[in-house]
């Protein structure tokens with residue numbers, strides 16, 4: 001007779017993988033406004049990549065913006081670039097694309113780049129283009145969280161791993 005822990009481990013072994021949405025720049029894709037990347041070196045990410053668990057997206061590019069592009073920040077709920085153009089529509093399009101991917105692949109967690117007006121999880125710039133950070137969330141991060149996707153920043157990878165290996169697996173186990 002299997003005890004619950006052994007049964008859970010067997011379930012994890014044989015259950016199909018679940019995807020994690022991740023900001024493309026964190027995986028080394030040169031999609032940032034300045035044409036650069038924000039690649040994160042992490043054994044946790046390496047493991048998930050090797051397991052083909054990660055699905056990358058840049059919401060700003062998905063929303064129709066180019067690389068490079070003028071820097072943008074959130075001002076009173078709108079996204080304004082440094083040229084003064086309101087590009088909120090592109091940001092909302094990108095967020096919708098992220099949500100579409102999550103629904104399509106039943107993704108329940110995301111790892112997003114902290115500080116970005118799209119991907120920021122806990123902090124964003126204050127809209128003054130002086131690199132001043134305030135507590136706040138990007139457009140994509142907000143939309144995903146509103147729809148039940150658990151969002152973590154690249155600075156919270158240990159918490160993300162705990163959520164992935166414990167919470168999600170236990171939820172899947174209970175649903176079986």
Ligand code: SF4
Nearest residue numbers: 023025058113116119
């Ligand atoms: S929108 Fe997100 S994925 Fe794209 S460059 Fe900015 S932080 Fe990275």
